[in-house]
Amino acid sequence: MPEPNKWRSEVRVFYEKTGMAKYISHLDTVHLFTRAIKRAKIPIWFTEGYNPHAFLTFAMPLSLGVESYCETVDIRLMQDEDLEELAVRLDNALPPDIHISKISAPRFSPQEIAWADYKIIFNCAEKNLSLYMNDILSGSEITVVKKVKQGRKKVEKEVDIKDKILRYIIASENGNTVLNITLSSGAQNNINPSLVINKIAEGSGIDADRASIIKLKSYTAEMLEWE
Amino acid sequence: MVKKEVEPLLNKVQKPARYTGGELNSVVKDKNSVKLRYAFCFPDSYEIGMSHLGLKILYSLVNARDDAWCERVFAPWNDMEKLMRENGVKLYGLESGDPLCDFDLIGFTMQYELSYTNVLNMLDLGSVPVLKKDRKSLTPIVVAGGPCVCNAEPITDFIDIVLPGEGEEVTNELIDLLIEHKEKGSSRLDFLRQAAKIDGVYIPEFYDVQYNGDGTVKEYKNLETAPKTVKKRIVSDLNNAHYPEKFVVPFIETVQDRTIGEVFRGCIRGCRFCQAGFIYRPIREKSADTIDRQCHLISDATGYEEVSLCSLSTSDYSQIETLIQKLFKWALPEKINVALPSLRVDNFSDELLNELKKIRRSGLTFAPEAGTQRLRDAINKNVTEEDVIRTASMAWSGGWSSIKLYFMMGLPTETMDDIKGIADLSQKVLDIYYQNPERQKGKTPSVSVSCASFVPKPFTPFQWEPQDTPESLTEKQKHLLSSVHSRKISVSYHESKTSVLEGVLARGDRRLGKVIYKAWQKGSKFDSWDEFFNFENWLEAFDECGLTPEFYANRIRNYDEIFPWDVMDYGIRKDFLIEENKKAHKSETTPNCRVKCSACGANKLNGGKCDARTK
Known part of the structure; x- marks a missing residue:
């Protein structure tokens, strides 16, 4: 584990994956969030080393073909952010069938x-x-x-x-x-x-x-x- | 938008996100507010079609108009096709879910000959009559473009309008004309008569073809309003040509899933086997500033983690180092990878290598194309063994541990010595690793040799050459395997039967329409996929039509033979190609266009301008 002082806070993004988005596989959902976070210009922590990538932790993979109102992904923010504003920004960068319901501090671990x-x-x-x-x-x-x-x-x-x-x-x-x-x-x-x-x-x-x-x-x- | 009847099928197929639409940046319009609906069809799977830059450009170009709506259509994989046919679901546009038969213009891009049967299959699945003679009303009009239409003759039974060359301008002109005729309620024939007057529009039914007793073409007679030959269209100024500001971002991983910056069109090299090197001439470069700006916009709009540059022989771009530095300036801080494909061995500099070292390190790929200097000279691949060895040495010391080498087999004038040369050169590339004191200890180097079968193509100096037979290619493959003596060298080659079909369709004539139709009826589709390709189907189809593949593939053509593709004018002079062919047989090279202009003739398409000389 890298030292925790490299990022400011870890937050949990709650999202709904409904409609046609249920046909997006778990791995493709990971790509989708990486790109959406980039489009929304949210500064998150990247892994270090040879092949840096956006650090995202999904609580549970969701099976292909299942809709959900309780999906989450944890991200590490590099600076303090207004979480409500952040939720709107990320929501705007996502396709219509994936919707951010809120962003808040995690209460339980996966x-x-x-x-x-x-x-x-x-x-x-x-x-x-x-x-x-x-x-x-x-x-x-x-x-x-x-x-x-x-x-x-x-x-x-x-x-x-x-x-x-x-x-x-x-x-x-x-x-x-x-x-x-x-x-x-x-x-x-x-x-x-x-x-x-x-x-x-x-x-x-x-x-x-x-x-x-x-x-x-x-x-x-x-x-x-x-x- | 997926219709109700499609949804139950999606739970039963692989990768359902191929069929849903709704991707980020896809364009949905109100169909009642547009005057024309355009279906851009890519006759292969979603993953391949979505990677195609031409689709991205034309999709964006048509959708920039308020009066037209462009949608995407791909060939469904066979699990989906089966369910669609069983449940009476028609092939649909991904944006609206409406069946193909509801569209006004149906445009296919013909990127490779082995996708022809998919065109028939897609029309059929979309409830559009497959044969153009059965389409009686004004719309839909079926259009084809892309590199293969430099000889569109084999598919003219299925296509109403062929657009040779670059589509940016002519697509808009055709859309304007069709809207006008829809509003007037014209007949199909009236519309086609007017369309034939547009530069770069080829209407196959306005040409009567006569054949000689030996099966060669006797004459093409232009009818109606059609010109004697059709000149391909080009975009003169790439800096001001339409380029998308955003790409549709697929839900599933596709072959090219990244930002693509188009750098230039054409190629200065003149490799005699390469069709692209001739049919995309003349050279037109985009400025580094334009490319940089376009790449940054697309990266912002997509969130892609990688930028790559697209052109033939990208490292020949006159401002390549400037461009790469510009890209790195924003890409590195934004954690975006810059990928450079298609490098040549002879202008691979230390600086470029150092830039490459900053980014991800996969294997490096070079294409010597032939094993001996004599044959490399014959095909005008102006690369020496020294170039290859020097580059390999630089790559090994740069930290790469695997090198991939591309070669071709079945090239004109090739002997078994040339085949052995492939093994010898690969061995030398491997040996140089151990002579390098800076090599990384503890790593095992690997050289993978990939051999494609050469297919003679129209508008190249080898358009007269007989294609090597599968029997001869098999012999050569065996010889290559027996000439390789290291386990660190791996050899792979392509199925030679697909190359036979590719060669037949590439240099075929109108009589092949029946063969393609019959092969499709026998179940042929996705011919470029090994798991689908069925050569027996094709042989039966040839037999039933009284034709042979050998006539098209293996026959020596005379310089004075009239070719089916002589109806097209790609700017390149036939005399130039004949000269190049003669030089090939003498193993004489031609310098690249930057060193010396060989007067190929393509600059006449651009008012005498060619960026190979002005830069």
């Missing part, structure tokens, strides 16, 4: 993320879907096929994710079946909502690719809003 709220919209209103979903989610165990690392290789493994689901509500909105669900999140025990969708799709015959996923909020283990 390691403290434990849970996340998702809203999953199934673009169909089959009567049996809600019932089937409820059967699956209320069962004593919920086994899904997960790709896990085994040494260097990735292998498929059956795991029970029952204790990784904190709560859920099944509802109907505008003729669509909607699942609001809180899943284990973070670097260690992250559960990708697509695992749940695939499980539901597998038994009910619906097209998993038609479900839209929106990430709403992240929490600490104590269920405090992570920010």
